[in-house]
Amino acid sequence: MVVTEGLAKHFKDQKGNIVKAVDGISFEAHPGKIFGLLGCNGAGKTTALRILSTVIRPTAGTATVAGIDVLANPEKVRSQIGFMSTSTALYGRLQAREVIEYFGGLYGLSGRKLKERVDYVVKKLQIEEFADRLCDKLSTGQKQRVNIGRTILHDPPVLFFDEPTAGLDVVLSQTVMEFIEEARDMGKTIVFSTHIMSEVERLCDHVAIIDKGKLHGEGTVEELKAQTGEASLEKAFLKLVEFESNYQRETVAP
């Protein structure tokens, strides 16, 4: 389970102005469910996930992951999570299997248990045929499979996905989404950030709309549509973030 309460992260930009990347967000994500953070680029999704994965510390508020406080015990939090993003890369001069083994070692696996888990992941994600190839020589799809392998190797109860299909083709996106569904069915708590409406409609049990660091609405896809009186999630989203098109502005102005 993931719980945040008034979570905030403020940065200073180069001119010294305060930038509120995340500004007091509260939500709960439950085991066996996919919680979606839906927002545009720069809305604060990645910053929120970086706080939850303890890469950065919050300026205010609290967050617990699998019942552990992110500030009080960050290392223990990290042992309970898997984090995947298309922007994160693999070590080019390591073989696919070596990358998975390396992260297994860092997650505290060793000896026979490590070997068994690596074999399981390599087989499950169909990595065998390129397991001994350097990551620099892999295709995007192959890299993504290794990335997933690295994420799930230690069988964490909580998984964070930060725009995991960005830049991937339809087939690869499908593979990633199927993997996320499978993880949900295994009872994992999943927090999934995206700006793609169709993915939210397909995957998310619960959605929070985030814009300029604040939450602007929360509920199931149907609840969000009902709240805004819109027929599609896209229109509901635009209404919640108070988007006004140039066309609308010009027709209302006179």
Added chain:
Amino acid sequence: MNPIAWVYRKEVREMLRDKRTRGAALFGPIFLMVFFICGFGTIIGGIAKKENQKIHFVKSDNPILASLKKEKMTFIELNTVAEGEKLVKDGKATVVLNFGPVPSKTGGQQTIEAYFDPKSQKAQIVLGGLEKVFGQANKTALIATLKKNRLPESIAEQIKLERKEVKIGEAGAGEFIVGMLPYLIVIWAFYGGFALATDLVAGEKEKITLETLLITPVSRTQIVMGKFLALSTLCLVSALASIFGLILVAVLKLPGSDFMLQGGLGISPTAGLITIIVLLPTVAMFASLLLAFSTYAKNSREAQSYISLASFVVVIPAAFSQLIGLTDAASQGWVNYVPVLNTANNIRNALLGKPDWTGTAITVIVSGAIATVLIGIVVRLFNREEVLTRV
């Protein structure tokens, strides 16, 4: 396996697979040493050999010329001084000799004009050789005259300087090794780690692999220690590679080695031991310095700029170590408190067969203390999110 060992193993594996690191840190020092000894040894050794020296002379029937021609040099005859000067100006002649008239009376002085380019190092070497030959001829002539007049030969050299070598400690290494090796060892201990250092943290930020490392349960101090140990290993191996290059040249007796390594290697076990002892804290100091810049920098390029600037801190004291033998500083205590210079000077003293164990202990403490402070700074930097998330 300990997380530090996992990070260490991964970094070592990556660096061994990286052509740039292999070339710069492992093959670079070996190649440079071989190239340096063979190249310089062949050129300078060749010039110094009489067989390779050409002497131009203006046509003369002077008997001194006839005796000079018995030397192993090559002699080329010219018709006029003007012709000789032109050849010197064109760089086609090194030294042109013009023999003046034979003295009319016994005891008169024979003048020989030597035309040469004062900027030519080759001409200086040839002139040095000629002065030796004529000096010996003068002495022989004087002794003959003294004998003829029944005077003692010792008059020919009334004041004689006799060299008496005082043996101190073990037999030392040759001049070239003592002069160059400490400098090269120290320089490679720093530059060997350059390529890997920029990749270690700054490169990971740039390639977006650092974040995956930061979300593992391994503490940031453990990550730093794994990377630090890998970099220290590379710096040490790189420094030792230059010694390996030297041994390779000596064992294979490559061209030029007979001139540059006159008297053999002469590296005693004590010198080897002291080199390793002072190198260990020195590579730790360099590795932590390199890692600090790599951690602070946004990307590899920025890290390269910082490290290039920082390299002066290493190069200047290391370069001074080559000149230290011309001063009294080599045996003075304060040198042991100057980082980098203390390492080079301790290696130098050990190579000379004059190990200074107190100086070695001070050097280890000074370098070790600096390394500890620097690694502390790296750990602090690595725990600051604004440093790690700078991209």
